[in-house]
Amino acid sequence: MPSLPMEPQSFRPLHEIMVGQIRSRLLQAGLDLKVFDLLGEFRTAAEVAAAMNAHQANTRLFLDALANLGLVDKEKEQYRNAPLAAQFLSSGSSLYLGPLLSMVKQMSLDTLNDLEERIRRGPGLAEFRDDSDAQCQWVESARASAPWALGEMGCRAARIAARLPGFNAFEKMLDLGGGHGLFALYLVQASDNLRAVVFDHPPVVELASEFIASYDMGERVTVMAGDYVTDGIGSDYDLIWASATLGPAKDHLDALLAKIHAALKPGAYFISLHDGMTHENTQPDMILEWLGGLLSSEKDPRFEQGELAEAMLRCGFCRVRSRTIDTPLGAMELDIARK
Amino acid sequence: MGKLPRVESDFSELNNLYFGTIASRLMMTAIGMKIFDHLEQPMTSQETAKALATDPGNTELMLDALCACHLISKKNGEYRNQQATSVFLVCGKPAYLGDWFQQADEANLPFLDSLADKIKFGPGDTPEDENMNSEAYCERYTASHAATSLGGIAGHIAEQITALPAFQNCKTMLDLGGGPAINAMAVAQENSQLRVTVFDRPSIAPLARSYIDAYGFSDRITAMGGDYLKDSLGQGYDLIMITDTLYYEDQEIDPVLRKCHEALNPGGRLAAIHAVLTDERTRPVNLVLDLLTETMSGQAHMPEKGYLASALDRCGFKDITSKMVDIGGTFMEMNLAHK
Numbered sequence: 236m237p238s239l240p241m242e243p244q245s246f247r248p249l250h251e252i253m254v255g256q257i258r259s260r261l262l263q264a265g266l267d268l269k270v271f272d273l274l275g276e277f278r279t280a281a282e283v284a285a286a287m288n289a290h291q292a293n294t295r296l297f298l299d300a301l302a303n304l305g306l307v308d309k310e311k312e313q314y315r316n317a318p319l320a321a322q323f324l325s326s327g328s329s330l331y332l333g334p335l336l337s338m339v340k341q342m343s344l345d346t347l348n349d350l351e352e353r354i355r356r357g358p359g360l361a362e363f364r365d366d367s368d369a370q371c372q373w374v375e376s377a378r379a380s381a382p383w384a385l386g387e388m389g390c391r392a393a394r395i396a397a398r399l400p401g402f403n404a405f406e407k408m409l410d411l412g413g414g415h416g417l418f419a420l421y422l423v424q425a426s427d428n429l430r431a432v433v434f435d436h437p438p439v440v441e442l443a444s445e446f447i448a449s450y451d452m453g454e455r456v457t458v459m460a461g462d463y464v465t466d467g468i469g470s471d472y473d474l475i476w477a478s479a480t481l482g483p484a485k486d487h488l489d490a491l492l493a494k495i496h497a498a499l500k501p502g503a504y505f506i507s508l509h510d511g512m513t514h515e516n517t518q519p520d521m522i523l524e525w526l527g528g529l530l531s532s533e534k535d536p537r538f539e540q541g542e543l544a545e546a547m548l549r550c551g552f553c554r555v556r557s558r559t560i561d562t563p564l565g566a567m568e569l570d571i572a573r574k
Numbered sequence: 575m576g577k578l579p580r581v582e583s584d585f586s587e588l589n590n591l592y593f594g595t596i597a598s599r600l601m602m603t604a605i606g607m608k609i610f611d612h613l614e615q616p617m618t619s620q621e622t623a624k625a626l627a628t629d630p631g632n633t634e635l636m637l638d639a640l641c642a643c644h645l646i647s648k649k650n651g652e653y654r655n656q657q658a659t660s661v662f663l664v665c666g667k668p669a670y671l672g673d674w675f676q677q678a679d680e681a682n683l684p685f686l687d688s689l690a691d692k693i694k695f696g697p698g699d700t701p702e703d704e705n706m707n708s709e710a711y712c713e714r715y716t717a718s719h720a721a722t723s724l725g726g727i728a729g730h731i732a733e734q735i736t737a738l739p740a741f742q743n744c745k746t747m748l749d750l751g752g753g754p755a756i757n758a759m760a761v762a763q764e765n766s767q768l769r770v771t772v773f774d775r776p777s778i779a780p781l782a783r784s785y786i787d788a789y790g791f792s793d794r795i796t797a798m799g800g801d802y803l804k805d806s807l808g809q810g811y812d813l814i815m816i817t818d819t820l821y822y823e824d825q826e827i828d829p830v831l832r833k834c835h836e837a838l839n840p841g842g843r844l845a846a847i848h849a850v851l852t853d854e855r856t857r858p859v860n861l862v863l864d865l866l867t868e869t870m871s872g873q874a875h876m877p878e879k880g881y882l883a884s885a886l887d888r889c890g891f892k893d894i895t896s897k898m899v900d901i902g903g904t905f906m907e908m909n910l911a912h913k
Binding site for chain 1 (some may be wrong): 577578579580581582583584585586587588589590591592593594595596597598599600601602603605606607626627628631632633635636639640641643644645648649650651658659661662668669671675678679682689690691692693694695696697722724725726728729756759760763788789790813830853854855856857859860862863864866869870877902903
């Protein structure tokens, strides 16, 4: 006869995982319904339901659940955005994450819909995507990821660069694969002498030009259009910055790093901010975000921790300092290489 | 000209929230594919792919991702279940939670897919076979939910009940809505003279009997099938235990509690443990989310703290005391009342 199990282990962590999808979908529903746009001030559930033309009782349950997530504050039966939601989830905010999360949904969440099938059958044939589609996607990705730089990371990037010896004397930098170009803007703003070039594909630099113009920095920041794998990237830079861009060019890594090395002045710096897998490719958590895309692809654009630093040394850089930093998107590897 | 924002807070919390879906989908897919059944012993991804007849490359990506979710571990290229996974997610184990999670997932997924519509248009009609109060749903739920009792919840319940003053003097107990009788067995185990009647729906009684027989309590615990809203509960009880079942509107609870009052011996006690909403219905953390599918679909009434004490008072009980107790990491309200 078995005795009643007295299991000391708690199943709470597993239950937390289970509940995770409810949290995620509540946030998505909040964005879809633009409820955070309505909660700049305290409002009752009835008022919110009326403004959304929605069902009153379920709107109250929804708002209670958002309060449960900490996205909304509730006092005396009235609801208002919590600071995090006011800053990042209200569409009027310059830091609005709606487009970024929508892109993430498309790339990381929707791609898991056929997860079991992908595991059973493998990647299959990649969907055909013509060049104009890909270019549109680059522009949308760059636009959607702007809040990443605007929300704290731009300031951090500037602080990182400003600590480099001689930074105040730097005259010219390159933001390689710079997309929106915002990192270049933050770095330039940290110095009186620095000018920057934002390099990316032709339609993407148009977006960078928009941001440059909106912050009135056209005199100090310019754009250069091209493919950095095949085209020239300029020369005589004091600093080259590259963040979250080199993965797709992994097959050409050494040639690209040699090109970067050649484009720098003697003694100048290359700063790379990229993913870096650890623990036998099971960390950081960011690997979960890539999973959907990887299961459908024959190529793996991820880097292991130290892989880029080793390649930099191999390609002529004399010294590389590396450290892991926490970013809003997860832990990333910061490599600072000197020519 | 806009000024580049200087933001000190980051959105990593929102990012983590948003990606909750990925871990949920990974865990549920792994449960569905019985991946954890193969990882009680260390296995490489190649061996696992062979055992599952899956694509080796994508199997490795999946296993790495399950490591990132802390469900399995990886050492020298071999994967193995983490302890909680081994206890709760391997088929055939006494506290296997896979069936419970799968049933919840089946209910949650269509609901979450239509979450914005539920908020806008209300609960709508639920087909009878999908109704969570249907006989078939309850029967399946009780069977799958039994694992949570075996997985530690029964021990926490019993700890509260057996700590009641003079518990050892109790000779007869009714467990109202007692499901698979696991809580009743955990209580009876602590008092060798206690005889227990477990009352639940007729379709649940056979399940209760199977557990009672399996764990050797058939000489002291009997299962009675009936509808406690309509049928007699028996009489002559020193103690009535009611856990996690009386989630009804006042007009339905009162007749049940009056029947309980009649069924108790003079001086007998009723001890009830229920999940209740607090903090303006925005807490406890997971309860609000767990019940969202049911509440927004109009299939559950979730009471607030204090609801049962008021009902006990209305129904003639005296010396009513209430406190919040920790049942496996979730705070529930425990009410104690005397006849």
